[in-house]
Amino acid sequence: MAQVNLRKVFKEYDEVPAVRGIDLDIGDKEFVVLVGPSGCGKTTTLRMIAGLEDITDGEILIGGDVVNDVPPKDRDIAMVFQNYALYPHMTVHENMSFGLRLKRVPKDEIDRRVKAVASILSITELLNRKPKQLSGGQRQRVAMGRAIVRNPKVFLFDEPLSNLDAKLRVHMRTEIKKVHQKVRTTTVYVTHDQVEAMTLADRVVVMNAGLIEQVGTPHELYHSPATLFVAGFIGSPAMNMMRCGLEETAGALRLKLHGDLALPVPQERVARYQPHAGKSNLLLGLRPEHLTEMRSQSAPGQSAFDATVEVTEPMGMETLVFFSLNGAEVCARTNPAANLQPGKRAQLLADLRYMHLIDETSGRVL
Amino acid sequence: MANGIATEAAARLPVARRRAARRRFARHKSLIAFLMALPLIALIAALVVYPAFYSLWLAMLNKGMEHFVALGNFTCLFRRDVFGRVVKQSVIFAVSAVIFKALIGFVVAHFVHNIPAKGQRKWRGMLLVPWVIPPAMSTLAWFWLFDPSYSAFNWVLSRIGLHAVPWLGDPLWARFSVILVNVWYGAPFFLIMYLAALKSVPEQLYEAAAIDGASGWQKIWYVTLPMMRNIIAITVLFSLIVTFANFDIVRILTNGGPIDQTHVFATWAFQLGIEGGDLPLGACVSLFMFPILGIAAYFILRDINRRGTEA
Amino acid sequence: MSTLALPAPRASLKRERRWALIWSYVFLVIFAVIFLTPPLYMLVTSLKTSAEISAVTLPWWVFHPTLENYRTLFTSEQYLTFFRNSAVVALSVVAITMVISILAAFSLSRMRFWGSAALATGVFLTYLIPETLLFIPLFKIFAFVQDWTGIEMMNHWWVLIVVYPTLTVPFCTWIMIGYFASIPKELDEAALIDGASYFQVLTRIFLPVALPGVIAATIFAFTVSWADFLYPMAFTTSIDQMVLPAGIVTTLIKGDVYNWGQIMTAALLGALPPLLIYAFLMDYYIAGLTAGATKG
Numbered sequence: 012m013a014q015v016n017l018r019k020v021f022k023e024y025d026e027v028p029a030v031r032g033i034d035l036d037i038g039d040k041e042f043v044v045l046v047g048p049s050g051c052g053k054t055t056t057l058r059m060i061a062g063l064e065d066i067t068d069g070e071i072l073i074g075g076d077v078v079n080d081v082p083p084k085d086r087d088i089a090m091v092f093q094n095y096a097l098y099p100h101m102t103v104h105e106n107m108s109f110g111l112r113l114k115r116v117p118k119d120e121i122d123r124r125v126k127a128v129a130s131i132l133s134i135t136e137l138l139n140r141k142p143k144q145l146s147g148g149q150r151q152r153v154a155m156g157r158a159i160v161r162n163p164k165v166f167l168f169d170e171p172l173s174n175l176d177a178k179l180r181v182h183m184r185t186e187i188k189k190v191h192q193k194v195r196t197t198t199v200y201v202t203h204d205q206v207e208a209m210t211l212a213d214r215v216v217v218m219n220a221g222l223i224e225q226v227g228t229p230h231e232l233y234h235s236p237a238t239l240f241v242a243g244f245i246g247s248p249a250m251n252m253m254r255c256g257l258e259e260t261a262g263a264l265r266l267k268l269h270g271d272l273a274l275p276v277p278q279e280r281v282a283r284y285q286p287h288a289g290k291s292n293l294l295l296g297l298r299p300e301h302l303t304e305m306r307s308q309s310a311p312g313q314s315a316f317d318a319t320v321e322v323t324e325p326m327g328m329e330t331l332v333f334f335s336l337n338g339a340e341v342c343a344r345t346n347p348a349a350n351l352q353p354g355k356r357a358q359l360l361a362d363l364r365y366m367h368l369i370d371e372t373s374g375r376v377l
Numbered sequence: 378m379a380n381g382i383a384t385e386a387a388a389r390l391p392v393a394r395r396r397a398a399r400r401r402f403a404r405h406k407s408l409i410a411f412l413m414a415l416p417l418i419a420l421i422a423a424l425v426v427y428p429a430f431y432s433l434w435l436a437m438l439n440k441g442m443e444h445f446v447a448l449g450n451f452t453c454l455f456r457r458d459v460f461g462r463v464v465k466q467s468v469i470f471a472v473s474a475v476i477f478k479a480l481i482g483f484v485v486a487h488f489v490h491n492i493p494a495k496g497q498r499k500w501r502g503m504l505l506v507p508w509v510i511p512p513a514m515s516t517l518a519w520f521w522l523f524d525p526s527y528s529a530f531n532w533v534l535s536r537i538g539l540h541a542v543p544w545l546g547d548p549l550w551a552r553f554s555v556i557l558v559n560v561w562y563g564a565p566f567f568l569i570m571y572l573a574a575l576k577s578v579p580e581q582l583y584e585a586a587a588i589d590g591a592s593g594w595q596k597i598w599y600v601t602l603p604m605m606r607n608i609i610a611i612t613v614l615f616s617l618i619v620t621f622a623n624f625d626i627v628r629i630l631t632n633g634g635p636i637d638q639t640h641v642f643a644t645w646a647f648q649l650g651i652e653g654g655d656l657p658l659g660a661c662v663s664l665f666m667f668p669i670l671g672i673a674a675y676f677i678l679r680d681i682n683r684r685g686t687e688a
Numbered sequence: 689m690s691t692l693a694l695p696a697p698r699a700s701l702k703r704e705r706r707w708a709l710i711w712s713y714v715f716l717v718i719f720a721v722i723f724l725t726p727p728l729y730m731l732v733t734s735l736k737t738s739a740e741i742s743a744v745t746l747p748w749w750v751f752h753p754t755l756e757n758y759r760t761l762f763t764s765e766q767y768l769t770f771f772r773n774s775a776v777v778a779l780s781v782v783a784i785t786m787v788i789s790i791l792a793a794f795s796l797s798r799m800r801f802w803g804s805a806a807l808a809t810g811v812f813l814t815y816l817i818p819e820t821l822l823f824i825p826l827f828k829i830f831a832f833v834q835d836w837t838g839i840e841m842m843n844h845w846w847v848l849i850v851v852y853p854t855l856t857v858p859f860c861t862w863i864m865i866g867y868f869a870s871i872p873k874e875l876d877e878a879a880l881i882d883g884a885s886y887f888q889v890l891t892r893i894f895l896p897v898a899l900p901g902v903i904a905a906t907i908f909a910f911t912v913s914w915a916d917f918l919y920p921m922a923f924t925t926s927i928d929q930m931v932l933p934a935g936i937v938t939t940l941i942k943g944d945v946y947n948w949g950q951i952m953t954a955a956l957l958g959a960l961p962p963l964l965i966y967a968f969l970m971d972y973y974i975a976g977l978t979a980g981a982t983k984g
Contacts (some may be wrong), residue, residue, distance in 0.1 A: 061877075061881060062880075062881075063877050063880070063881075082880070083877075083880045083881045084880060084881065084882070084883040084884065084885070088881060089881060089882075090877070090878065090881045092874045092877070092878060093874075094872065094874050096872065096874035096875050096877065096878040097878075098875065098878075098879075098893060098897075099897055100896040100897055100899075109879070109882050109884075109892075110881075110882035110883050113882060113883045113884055113888065114883060157878075157882070161882070406799060407799070407800065407801040407802075408801075409795075409799070409886070410795040410798075410799030410800065410801045410804065411795070411801045413791040413792060413794060413795035413799075414791070414792045414795040414796060414801075414804065414807065416787075416788040416791065416792065417788055417789070417791075417792035417807075417811070417857060417861060418807070420788060420853055420854060420857055421811075421814050421854070421857075421858070424822075424826070424850070424851060424853075424854045425814050425817055425822065425854050426817075427829075428822045428825035428826050428829060429817050429821060429822065429825070431825040431828070431829065432821065432822070432824060432825040435824065435825055435828060481719075484715075485715070485716070485719050487712075488712040488715050488716050488719075489712075489716065491708060491709065491712040492709065492712055492713065492716070498970075500716055500720070501974070502967075502970050503720050503723070503724060504716075504719060504720060504723055505966075505970075505973075505974070506723055506724060506727060506963075506966075507723050507726070507727075509911070509962050509963055509966045509973075510727060510959040510962065510963065511911075511914060511915030511917075511932075511933055511958065511959055511962060512915060512917065513915065513917040513933035513934075513936070513937060513955075513958075514730075514933065514936070514955040514956070514958050514959040515726055515727065515955075515959070517936065517937065517940070517951060517952070517955045518726040518727065518729060518730045518952065518955060519726055521729070521730075521733065521948055521951070521952060522726065522729060524948075527741065527742075527744060527747070527948070529729060529747035529748060532744070532746075532747050532748075561722070561723070561726070565723065566977070569974055569977055569978060570977065570978060573978040615815070618815070618816060618818065619815075619818065622818035622819075622820040622821070623820075624819075624820050624917065624918045625917045625918070625933075628917075628921075629937055642820065643818075643820035643918070646820065646824060647823075647918075647921070647922065650824045650827075651823075651824070651827065651921075651922050656824055656827065656828055659824045660824045660825060663820060663821045663823075663824055664821070666818070666820070666821055667821070670816055670817070670818070670821075673816070674813065674816045678813075
């Protein structure tokens with residue numbers, strides 16, 4: 012069983028904290044992605060799991076055993092680096108077999124395993140080449156092959172796709188997912204790209220400033236973010252954040268957006284938001300796909316309002332429409348057929364059944 | 378399953394216990410690193426630093442090394458007129474040799490740089506030969522070329538109607554010869570270093586200068602030299618030290634003669650200390666190199682630091 | 689009215705470049721002649737009989753070439769001793785130097801301990817203390833060690849094996865640090881994760897990848913050990929203990945009649961090992977030298 016557990020893990024570099032106490036349980040064969048902006052501590056966490064950094068405080072367990080003082084080579088892990096880190100003086104075959112050769116695995120066994128993995132990754136014809144003769148995508152596959160051949164308990168990926176161009180990145184993303192389906196091993200994957208996180212992960216761990224903001228499936232993170240940071244980080248284009256106040260008039264809750272615009276809170280949310288009535292430092296979070304052009308059929312919970320369109324971005328299948336509300340720029344995804352024009356006033360529909368109400372000071376989603 | 382939602386409360390737990398363990402591990406790695414570097418440190422400490430300090434002590438003993446005479450050796454040296462000559466000769470030798478080596482190296486590097494790349498390797502190979510031959514051997518060849526009776530140079534001179542030159546017999550000519558051989562030996566080194574540096578100057582700078590109207594000479598002055606400033610400074614300073622402390626060439630060609638006119642610190646120290654058996658006096662002579670070396674060291678260190686911050 | 693036909697600018701530029709090229713070659717030939725004359729003269733002289741030398745016909749050419757000088761030297765017990773001593777000393781020093789340098793370079797470029805940064809940049813400052821300053825105190829120190837421990841230090845060629853590393857180790861360490869530092873850290877980490885110990889990282893990853901640096905450092909160490917003159921002159925006085933540079937020069941000064949043919953042959957043969965290494969490994973040789981200029 013190859014679970015990975017982090018218990019109250021701290022990491023300080025010369026008094027500067029990089030990871031400030033995280034708890035995480037990763038199940039056997041699970042594909043977990045650590046995602047967050049630069050400096051959030053995700054790479055540091057990965058390197059602590061690998062044993063490339065010491066742990067200032069806390070415990071890391073692999074397969075149920077505490078590995079704090081265990082050197083990398085005894086942790087039974089494999090890592091794929093951002094810069095591939097292939098040994099330049101060895102052929103692809105030698106690169107992939109290095110770990111096995113160090114363990115004195117018999118030659119024919121090595122050969123069998125290398126060839127098997129090479130065929131999974133479609134690099135069999137490259138086995139006798141040296142790294143400098145390979146393209147970026149090929150090198151990345153060799154790096155993965157080197158990791159897979161060792162048959163470790165845990166795979167660690169450190170932003171492996173960051174050095175590839177956009178098209179190749181999309182292709183390799185799929186490759187990685189396919190490999191994970193074939194070689195079912197616990198995987199910890201680090202990236203700053205939330206699209207990668209969403210598409211690859213069983214569960215996503217969003218990190219910020221050394222702490223975990225939220226852990227959940229891509230669906231949970233997308234539809235039920237727990238904090239302001241997660242709400243704004245996941246999803247592209249990002250969730251709209253509009254300042255508002257919650258006022259209660261005659262038993263009905265309304266979101267006061269500005270001067271004359273107040274939208275009624277949908278019935279199903281009233282009980283949840285009632286305790287916060289009267290607050291004015293709130294943010295209304297609404298994803299762009301829930302702000303559309305006016306439609307004939309509107310369900311309860313959807314509210315119409317007017318706004319002046321500033322910019323439109325035709326994307327083909329939809330047109331992104333930007334307008335200002337309370338000084339903030341808001342994005343709506345509209346049907347191109349609605350033909351909304353910049354500079355003109357338009358009627359838009361907000362589907363508040365999908366709203367998030369966020370307390371600006373605490374950052375919590377209410 | 379932990380769903381570790383961030384809480385500000387989980388900020389700083391007591392870390393004293395783990396810190397101790399981490400420090401043990403880090404110290405362990407530091408220890409291994411130190412042990413690996415230990416042979417280097419021990420070598421330099423025992424065979425370079427210690428003898429250098431020891432020579433200070435040694436210079437203050439009497440000839441028999443029985444009692445302490447403090448600065449007695451130093452004053453004794455000052456009184457000898459050979460000393461003045463040695464200082465003068467060492468400085469003239471070092472400064473003029475280095476200037477010529479640098480100039481020749483710089484100029485010839487340009488010539489090599491000008492010819493097509495394919496041929497450069499051949500020429501570079503030929504031109505580095507003086508530096509590859511052990512100086513003791515090549516100086517013997519020069520000794521033979523300067524021989525008073527059989528000098529091949531004098532043979533050529535007499536053929537074109539000029540007088541034979543007493544290459545090693547006349548004080549002035551002897552000093553010239555010694556410098557000549559040192560320049561012959563050392564210029565290729567400068568050539569190689571400057572050639573490498575020349576190649577690292579981006580071609581675009583020259584093109585920009587050409588567009589700005591610079592002539593060939595101006596390009597060298599305004600583009601080449603500033604870009605090569607660091608390497609020129611380093612090579613010149615190191616060469617000053619090495620040339621100043623030179624032993625091989627003077628020893629073989631003239632052994633300080635005629636009449637001690639070509640002695641440099643190294644050869645004189647050898648003569649007094651090893652051949653004459655007066656080790657303290659020899660040490661004393663060697664030490665006089667130190668102030669000059671110290672000044673050169675200061676400039677080198679300052680330049681290295683500047684280079685470090687520029688990069 | 690006649691139309692002026694201006695010379696095509698391209699043609700004159702090309703002509704200018706051609707002249708620059710011609711002048712370059714002219715000067716290169718001149719300097720090549722200057723630089724190569726002494727060794728060639730050594731060769732010419734080595735093929736002459738004593739008779740031809742003293743006859744002073746034409747110093748620059750040999751009319752009756754003979755291999756007599758070579759034969760004499762190859763059968764000379766004394767000369768062969770010099771050669772053997774030089775070889776043993778040089779090879780031993782190369783081995784010692786490479787071990788010390790590689791270990792130190794690995795430590796200084798990858799690991800940290802108190803003072804390691806200063807040591808890494810300052811290691812070559814040892815060259816500021818030249819051998820001409822150290823040979824006298826070392827002489828006394830060796831005499832002292834001999835009195836104290838009974839180990840024969842005076843007038844034995846193995847003393848050179850002890851001192852030569854001071855000449856070679858600093859620069860070789862500096863070269864290796866440069867090469868090791870340019871190896872990306874991820875390579876070590878990948879190897880560590882693959883299961884390598886630190887020693888295996890050094891031998892199976894660093895050394896192969898930094899091989900050009902290793903070769904350059906080895907060449908440097910060999911050349912310096914082969915060619916050093918001062919230490920042998922100071923520390924070895926008996927003929928059978930001498931290495932080539934000291935041996936050739938001392939036997940020259942000893943005799944009254946200089947047998948120039950033999951002397952030149954001896955010098956030429958003595959210069960041969962470094963020259964051969966240079967001829968075959970010239971690029972590594974030069975790379976080692978210019979490691980400073982390019983790697984800064």
